[in-house]
Amino acid sequence: MKKTLISALSILLMALVMLSCQKDPSSGTPEPNPGTTPDRKALLTQWADSLVKPGYQRFNDKLAALKTKTTAFTAAPTTATLLDARQAWQQAYVEWQKVEMFEFGPAETVSLRNHFNIYPTDAVGIRQNISSGTYNFDLATAIPQQGFPALDYLLNGLAADDAAIVQQYVASANHRRYLTDVVAKMDEKFGKVYGEWNGSYRNTFINNVGTDASSSLSRVINAYSLYFERYLRAGKVGIPAGTMTGNPAPDKIEAYYFRGELPVQLAATAHAAVQLFFNGRSASQPSLKAYLNALGAKDSRTNQTLSDLVNAQLGVSYQKLSSLSPDLYATIRTRNADAVAAYNEMQKAVRMIKVDMTSALGITVTYVDNDGD
Incomplete structure (x- = not known):
């Protein structure tokens, strides 16, 4: 009887020690299951x-x-x-x-x-x-x-x-x-x-697995974030809309000489490619979204799943971008506020990708974007 009691107490003590060593789920991103x-x-x-x-x-x-x-x-x-x-x-x-x-x-x-x-x-x-x-x-x-x-x-x-x-x-x-x-x-x-x-x-x-600066994961994530921030958000919309200077510059759009529907088509295609890369081609296959979910990555302010927030914001920015059709050159000249609004929605996604996502992945951002925003 005495031995049984001692054994039970030992098991209980071990359980308490193990529980105390677990990470507090409220202290940050949960450990993977x-x-x-x-x-x-x-x-x-x-x-x-x-x-x-x-x-x-x-x-x-x-x-x-x-x-x-x-x-x-x-x-x-x-x-x-x-x-x-x-x-x-x-x-x-x-x-x-x-x-x-x-x-x-x-x-x-x-x-x-x-x-x-x-x-x-x-x-x-x-x-x-x-x-x-x-x-x-x-x-x-x-x-x-x-x-x-x-x-x-x-x-x-x-x-x-x-x-x-x-x-x-x-x-x-x-x-x-x-x-x-x-x-x-x-x-x-x-x-x-x-x-x-x-x-x-x-x-x-x-x-080339790992998360150090020379790893494939780090290089891909940095290239992905840089592309969305500098070449899609700023290059295709922000600079022509004058968000950095205050002066719209429609002559700086992509496909300036052809114009018409093509500049918006190019931007929308690029944006769709960014979201496809995030989600992957199949929900059953590895993807950036699945990787973040496996890490239990959540937004520290709302405790919502980070991948859902990223997808939702990309969806909003895509809709704003698509609304600039059919002629981006004419849009910037006559209703530039719409182009600025599309830029602002993409900027919200930049924060999620460049700050929240890289933090969850343990990736260091190795590029500097100095467009002044």
């Missing part, structure tokens, strides 16, 4: 095989079509071949929005974004390059003289109408050469990135 600890390698594998590589493959197809159509145009400049080249440019530009956020690994190494989508384009510099016939796209000064924005100028803004644009190419070998060289540089840079992902880099990426 047993059996649901996030598998970083599985997440990285899902990103590589279901998002990055397929996304790059689809973009590679559009880039190949763009090369084919621009080659046909420079070989025989007509209104018909110009329209074909312009359509291929537009389709490739939309597809680019789905992969531009992947500026890590090989894309970061070759500065892919700098060669593809820095705008507004330098039209004066492009004209000087064409006139001289001498240029080097690897120089820092040439960054805004190439990529999709340069093609926007070359296919849409070179003259007052399509017939005049065609005549420029008919009359000038330098114009034909510059257009060819811009596309060739894009093909060269992307070819390196695409080749590495289809080669050894995929395994390097998925095996």
Whole structure:
């Protein structure tokens, strides 16, 4: 009887000690539940095989079509071949929005974004390059003289109408050469990135687990946050709307020379890609959302699930962004307050992604955004 009592007291004491060692759930983010600890390698594998590589493959197809159509145009400049080249440019530009956020690994190494989508384009510099016939796209000064924005100028803004644009190419070998060289540089840079992902880099990426600054998870999250904050929120909306300066600048929109519905389409496509990356393609597969849920990540102020809050805010900002259609240039000129409102909703999502999410993941933000907001 005495031994039984001692044994019972010992068990009770052990239970109390174990309970006292557990983390107070009210003190911060709860510990993962047993059996649901996030598998970083599985997440990285899902990103590589279901998002990055397929996304790059689809973009590679559009880039190949763009090369084919621009080659046909420079070989025989007509209104018909110009329209074909312009359509291929537009389709490739939309597809680019789905992969531009992947500026890590090989894309970061070759500065892919700098060669593809820095705008507004330098039209004066492009004209000087064409006139001289001498240029080097690897120089820092040439960054805004190439990529999709340069093609926007070359296919849409070179003259007052399509017939005049065609005549420029008919009359000038330098114009034909510059257009060819811009596309060739894009093909060269992307070819390196695409080749590495289809080669050894995929395994390097998925095996680089951890949360330190050099890990795949850290590089992806930093690239993701930077893209949403600087290139989507600020670049596509904030800067043209003048949120940093107080002076609207509609001439700084993406696809400025083509205009119409395309600038909003590009921004909305990019925003949808950001949310898709967060949620993944299937609820049953690893994703950033599932990873946060497994960590038990919650908002410290409301105790709501962080992934739900992020998704809700992204949904609101997407709706605000979509409301700027059909013509972003006209919207900024006539109802800029709507563009500012869309920017403000995206800014709320920036805080959740850059501060709350990175904190929950144990990721250090390694970039500095100094746009003044």
